[in-house]
Amino acid sequence: MHLPTLVIMTLVTNVLIGFYLSVLYRRKPKDKCFKLWALSCGSFVIGAALASSRSYNIPEFFTFFVADFLLILTPTLILLGLIQFSRFRYTKRKRKQYFAAFSTVVVLLLATFQHHQLVSFIAALATASLFGLCAYLLHKSVINEPILTRTLKTIFIVHSAVMLIQAILIIINWGTINQNGLPESSIYTLLSHILLTTLTALLLPWLCFLKLERQLTLKSQRDGLTKLANREYFFSQVARYWQEYPSLPTAVMMIDIDLFKNINDNFGHATGDRTIKLVAQVLSKQLRSNDIIGRVGGEEYAALLVDIDQHTAFKIAQRLCEQVAKQLRFIGKDEVEVTISIGMAQLKPANYSYEAALKAADVALYASKESGRNTVSIGKIKEN
Numbered sequence: 001m002h003l004p005t006l007v008i009m010t011l012v013t014n015v016l017i018g019f020y021l022s023v024l025y026r027r028k029p030k031d032k033c034f035k036l037w038a039l040s041c042g043s044f045v046i047g048a049a050l051a052s053s054r055s056y057n058i059p060e061f062f063t064f065f066v067a068d069f070l071l072i073l074t075p076t077l078i079l080l081g082l083i084q085f086s087r088f089r090y091t092k093r094k095r096k097q098y099f100a101a102f103s104t105v106v107v108l109l110l111a112t113f114q115h116h117q118l119v120s121f122i123a124a125l126a127t128a129s130l131f132g133l134c135a136y137l138l139h140k141s142v143i144n145e146p147i148l149t150r151t152l153k154t155i156f157i158v159h160s161a162v163m164l165i166q167a168i169l170i171i172i173n174w175g176t177i178n179q180n181g182l183p184e185s186s187i188y189t190l191l192s193h194i195l196l197t198t199l200t201a202l203l204l205p206w207l208c209f210l211k212l213e214r215q216l217t218l219k220s221q222r223d224g225l226t227k228l229a230n231r232e233y234f235f236s237q238v239a240r241y242w243q244e245y246p247s248l249p250t251a252v253m254m255i256d257i258d259l260f261k262n263i264n265d266n267f268g269h270a271t272g273d274r275t276i277k278l279v280a281q282v283l284s285k286q287l288r289s290n291d292i293i294g295r296v297g298g299e300e301y302a303a304l305l306v307d308i309d310q311h312t313a314f315k316i317a318q319r320l321c322e323q324v325a326k327q328l329r330f331i332g333k334d335e336v337e338v339t340i341s342i343g344m345a346q347l348k349p350a351n352y353s354y355e356a357a358l359k360a361a362d363v364a365l366y367a368s369k370e371s372g373r374n375t376v377s378i379g380k381i382k383e384n
């Protein structure tokens, strides 16, 4: 294939993808990754166009320094966008370290751009490291889509390897370079570089859509006030658990704030809402991370405790009552006595339906209310 035609085609593709990403950013300005990746397309297009004009009579400050700076900025922007998809903790300290490393590379480019081989070597090495980091971030991705993350990760690793090969070729052929500051043998690495960058730009919007889809799914599963599972999601999780772990001993609990109407009436709805939220926080902290907990009504919660015997489940339920009463004495400045009542049932899912288990816990909850509140009752379950 004719090289200039290929270069022009990749530049046009990157312009189109960059434009598309900037339109998405206008619609969703909170999603900074759209902006960062649109900028990375722009940076690549200008950098690659400048680097391709090295045979023309343009000052080398532009065709070498600015071009290489923009070509290094491209994976940097991709990296910054990827941070939002990763479990990687981008602390202030790390931010400072990366900024220092990036500034050092820019100073090196500025100091060496008249030595074409040296500047090309530095640019290749920096680009290889950045794409290596991109692969690392994707390795820690929160997006649950193996095909896309594996494909992108492979592209980043290959890209990093290609740029390393380019750096090695520059060293091996030191002294025999063309007007691009590169040895003739590096034409294939150069070609791979522009094709891999374009491929990355094509796949990145897909990552954005998966992120949006994930946000929407999470939103539809969560209760807005407490961020616990909402009623529908809680029941669907319980049904799934029943199918997957029929023989694991389990406890279900129905939990209700006592005399909540009084809290609303005496302190207002805002304090009422705050109480609902704080009770949810105490319950979440007291239960284990693999237990399932949801807000199933106004001031009513439900929990499924995984792999547990009746004695331990009862103790935990008592601890929940104690902790709520102990921790929630003040809601803001208001002195509010908050207590909860619990009804529970302990069983093996294989022996009973989850509807029967929750019904038994619900009946037990009313027994707790009847017996004076701030207490736990154990329910009897009807056979399947």
Ligand SMILES: Nc1nc2c(ncn2[C@@H]2O[C@H](COP(=O)(O)OP(=O)(O)OP(=O)(O)O)[C@@H](O)[C@H]2O)c(=O)[nH]1
Residues within 6 Å of the ligand: 256, 257, 258, 259, 260, 261, 262, 264, 268, 269, 270, 271, 272, 273, 276, 297, 298, 299, 369, 373
């Ligand atoms: N602030 C607030 N109040 C709510 C919310 N959902 C339900 N409520 C109120 O919660 C109160 C529930 O009261 P009841 O069902 O009578 O029960 P209770 O006062 O908690 O008494 P017991 O359950 O018998 O201990 C009602 O007044 C509802 O209006 C909510 O999201 N926010």
